[in-house]
Amino acid sequence: MSELLEITGLCKHFGGLRAVNEVSFTVGTGEILGLIGPNGAGKSTLFNLINGVLRPSAGRVRFSGTDITGWAPYRVVRLGLARTHQIVRPLNDMTVLENCTVGACFGSQALGLGPARRVADEVLELVGLADRRHQLAAGLTIAGKKRLEVARALSARPKLLLFDEVLAGLNPTEVGRMIEVFRAIRAQGIAIVMIEHLMQAIMNLSDRVVVLNFGGKIAEGRPHEVATDPTVVEAYLGDPNIAARLAEPPGGAESPGREPPGREPQVQEQGAAP
Amino acid sequence: MSPKKPFFWLLVAVIAVFLLPVVTRDVGLRESLLLAAIYIILATNLNLMIGFTGYVNFGNIVFFGLGGYIGLYLVTAAGFPVALAATVAGLGVGAIALVFGLGILRLRGAYFALATIGIAEAVNAFVSNFGPWGGATGLYLSFEAYRPLGGPREALWTVYLLLVAVMGLSLFLGYAVKTSRFGLGLFAIREDEAAAAVLGVNTPLYKAAAYSLSGVLPAVAGALFFFKQGVIQPDQAFDLTLSTEAIVMLMLGGQGTVTGAALGAFLYEQFRGILLTSPVFSSFQLVIAGALLLVTVLFLPGGLMGWLYHRWPRLRRVLE
DSSP states (O other): OOEEEEEEEEEEEETTEEEEEEEEEEEETTOEEEEEOSTTSSHHHHHHHHTTSSOOSEEEEEETTEEOTTOOHHHHHHTTEEEOOSSOOOOTTSBHHHHHHHHHHTSTTOOOHHHHHHHHHHHHHHHTOGGGTTSBGGGSOHHHHHHHHHHHHHHTOOSEEEEESSSTTOOHHHHHHHHHHHHHHHHTTOEEEEEOSOHHHHHHHOSEEEEEETTEEEEEEOHHHHHHOHHHIIIIIOOHHHHHHHHOOTTOTTOTTSOOOTTOOOOSTTOOOO | OOOOHHHHHHHHHHHHHHTHHHHHTOHHHHHHHHHHHHHHHHHHHHHIIIIIIOOOOTTTHHHHHHHHHHHHHHHHHHOOOHHHHHHHHHHHHHHHHHHHHHHHTTSOHHHHHHHHHHHHHHHHHHHHTOGGGTGGGOEEOOGGGGGGGTHHHHHHHHHHHHHHHHHHHHHHHHHHHHTSHHHHHHHHHHHOHHHHHHTTOOHHHHHHHHHHHHHHHHHHHHHHHHHHHTEEOHHHHTOHHHHHHHHHHHHHHOTTOHHHHHHHHHHHHHHHHHHHHSTTTGGGHHHHHHHHHHHHHHHOTTHHHHHHHHHOTTHHHHOO
16 A cells, blocks of 8 residues: 555644644555544644644655645645545535535646536535535535535545544434445545544444544554554543454454444444444 | 626616716716716625625725826826726736735734725825825826817716726626636635635635735726826825725625625615705715615625525526
8 A cells, every 4th residue: 555645753732732742654545544532632633734724843744745744725635635624614605516616626626617516516416415505505404514524525536535523413324324425435545534433433444543642642553453452442442341342343343344233332422322 | 607698688788877878968967877887896896805705895995096096197197098097007006906915814804804994094194195196285187188088078978988898897807706716716715714725725815816806997997087087186095985885885785796786886876866965964974874884784684685685596596
């Protein structure tokens, strides 16, 4: 696997607070990397450093063979690195289609309006918002707005997507449908880094998992390795039994094609138990 | 980008109305419509900033005044024909606005609005003390300047026609921007600037380009208007009242829509005419404009066009 994203020694200090401290990892082409850790561990800050919303205090970000450290966000997305926001940011007074057209127009292919609308239509079909394309974005439900975030990022025709808690706040049915969308995206060869508290999704979708705590990387590895790591259990998962049960699904946790057993325990606060 | 039919026919109809005094040779109607044309030019260009980009420019009159000064100076000092002087004024002001814009557009919301007032006042102070432009006494045209246009009487008609053309261009510019990729980027900035940047919009450049573009045609109009007046002085050229009135027109008609900006400007001009000639209200004209703005913002936040779109949602897709 060739490395698509390469982060080395990334730091962000806000005064005395080390929000992100010496974090390094890589993401390969078409890979899905799970990024987990307790609230305030620095996950979203890390995304902001990668896509240029924040400028790192130290460290480098390389994407697709180019050093993009400190680039403005609009340049980063043109290179093929798109993202969603944890707190949805729809362009409210524009239609769903227009929202995605913006993504396609100013994304990696810099399309004109006509082709951009076609891409937007395709993407809306994929995420299941096609029937709402002429509705104003402000009128969508929260699940709809999450879909719109994904669709808009996807409209940029990226090589890598940063998903910031796309599944948080969705009900179990919606989570299931969104996971299908993730699989469809992966099938197109697009790599994903996803911040998620929903362990069910992390265990099922991720090729690898990186765990952050207090701004630093405390573990990295295959999902089941990470889930049994004592440091991770102590810092994040909490209950060693849950971790143990997550780590031994019948048939192996790393096969991403399998649906989880119906009563899969979930280590997250949204209460999305199926 | 072929113009959608309703907008195209509306444009033709508006210009036809404005050509009416040319046919009837009615000077009174011409003067009334000339003011309406200037208001439409100011409002539709201001719309590029307020309506499309979401940045409130209180000092938009600075483009008009600066255009007037550059135009009159080129006519008096360099002997330019008025059309050429106005064109140069437009391009010059556009270039100056680009430089200003790259600076003050780092500010947002109320801070940006304050900076635009600051710019208007600073330019006013500069021009008031600028020798070549006559300082506080301003620039005056001699009657000689009108000779190439067939004397003062004919020149007024020519200037009127040119202003109607600039008005038509302003309407078309608004429409062209609204239906373009550039316009889509501006709308994204208006809705959420940070999200727009994350989606790939080069926000600093787009904002500065919108600010600059919104200055070109008002500057051309300023050059034409003050050529017609034959005199320009700092306090008339940089009158913040007119700046504020342009905002009232835009809010009244419906910011973000080309038709609304034009409609608001036209109605406001008519309304203002009635108030100014009424013995009761003539000194309260601005008070009533202020009240009008409040009522609009409170009860018709989308302006007249917003209300129409709400009544007939399909209109949103037909009429820009």
